[in-house]
Amino acid sequence: MTPQQPTLEMVAAEAGVSRSTVSRVVNGSPKVTPEAVAAVEAAIARLDYVPNRVARSLARSRTDVIALLVPEPSSTVFADPFFASIVRGVSTALSETDYTLSLLIASEQQAAKTRRFLLGGNVDGALVVSHHAGDDSYLHLGSTVPLVFGGRPVHPSAADAHYVDVDNVAAARLATAHLLSLGRRRIATIAGRQDMPAGLDRLAGWRAAGGDPALVEVGDFSLESGAAAMERLLERAGDEGIDGVFAANDQMAAGALGVLHAHGLRVPDDVALVGFDDDPYATTTTPQLTTVHQPSAALGEMLATTLVSLIDGDDVPRAQYAPTSLIRRASA
Amino acid sequence: MTPQQPTLEMVAAEAGVSRSTVSRVVNGSPKVTPEAVAAVEAAIARLDYVPNRVARSLARSRTDVIALLVPEPSSTVFADPFFASIVRGVSTALSETDYTLSLLIASEQQAAKTRRFLLGGNVDGALVVSHHAGDDSYLHLGSTVPLVFGGRPVHPSAADAHYVDVDNVAAARLATAHLLSLGRRRIATIAGRQDMPAGLDRLAGWRAAGGDPALVEVGDFSLESGAAAMERLLERAGDEGIDGVFAANDQMAAGALGVLHAHGLRVPDDVALVGFDDDPYATTTTPQLTTVHQPSAALGEMLATTLVSLIDGDDVPRAQYAPTSLIRRASA
């Protein structure tokens, strides 16, 4: 199968120079005569030589790959447009560097496997997204391999972790305040997973702004869960009804919208609805969703650049926040 | 930052044995005395030793990592539930092996970077999904590094490539025949990207079954593109109208459904609609979509196991197909 990949040594022989010279040419060192460069490049072309990155990694003890760690895809991350944007941002930022992105699927049952991978010198650093509250598997790795979290880690031992986030509490408060400004008084919320900071904080913000404490249902950020939560909410609200809903993301808002329609409730006339994320779901529903915009691709880029700085040994602030804004559309 | 990771040599010293013995213990060799095993394991625990996988890879010239290559995420792949299922399947199959999955984002502009990564000994093999017709960047790598394609590669030079797929032509024909059996006669199609086999083949199947040659609009598999295509179709159809639509995936069907509703057309009464994939979009629309089911997670598993066999040097059939079936719901 593998027809003996040419090695640097073979290139050296072919070009009639030493391995060091080949190495210098390959790595673009300035101190090589043009003739030598030409000879080496010709030999490389002739042999179709590709450097062995594993050997290089070992020699330099750095790999030029960074991992984007995601929880096992049985969860909904992979179908989440917000996640897709994050990946795009990371990928964009990295394309200007020598780093390669490696998306690592980590199942919690196999935490040890993942740990060995991270500690085994396979990557220069890692980005951890969609991190769960109870999970401290990665936190303590931070002292050995540079780590940046997407979203504030909530575990107590995370005090000195680096992360990039938005101010979810403030944003949720803003969204809820908007509902109030519309004259809505019975404002429910469809909260996100309560083992994730985004879920926790958006609920807290809604609460702080004056959401009705009795009208809380928790989903898992998926469309289906949003629909189910809305059903429960409607049932629970009884006669007084509900006139406003803040959903912790657009997918759940979209699910809720379907249920509202099915119950003959008009949006926004009967029930005003606000989502979160400003992802494609927000603009493909009828009516389109009023929602909290967060700069997801930019967040991805921040994650990447922060990690690269960390790897380079630069001083980086522990916490970095990106701004959010309320996008007014038709649903509220 | 890095507090000098302990090496195998340090473990050997700590345990009072040779490096070979430590290596044997780490790799579970049977020919080591229980005492030695105990001593080594104690030393490993004391030092918190984690083997350096890069060094191991270099020594064994295999990495135990396989790459899942996806095109740059500016495309829609990452938000596609079908893709999410594939990833889940791959991940499931691999979790029973020693392989680690590494999802590689490859931009076509940086094909060279990706090529070097693949050829540089970073991975033992790769899975290529969402492959474009015109792109032969990876095809020729197949002779150097084991490769399995998700979806038949359409490039002429792909004759000997390994791939896993469903019979898209037959499945599309089945879907269209269902529309015919419902008495529909003016059957349009919203085709998928025509630079991908799935897009091409589903269109061909629709054609073969007797779709109206004048009623074709092409989308890119995204919800928005499905909506836009439906608009164009409606405009184009004029007075005679359309009484059936076959969309090349559920996302586009969902987009089309919104447009049909907006035009006051009832589904399925006025227009019967069939999708493809049987993904979450199919069951969250109203009415729910009749669609072609394909076993996406199973496809992912097939991809993974096929690649592993290939890496092991086993004989593997070039082409493997998974079965599809028509799922009847409310839209047709």
Add this chain to the structure above:
DNA sequence: TTGAAAGCGCTAACAC
């Protein structure tokens, strides 16, 4: 069963 020794392919001082 265990250890010594020779690499895996590349980089990086250090001389020349």
Add this chain to the structure above:
DNA sequence: GTGTTAGCGCTTTCAA
């Protein structure tokens, strides 16, 4: 500028 010489940390014959 270029080559020589050591490794990077692990695996793997080969003897003992």
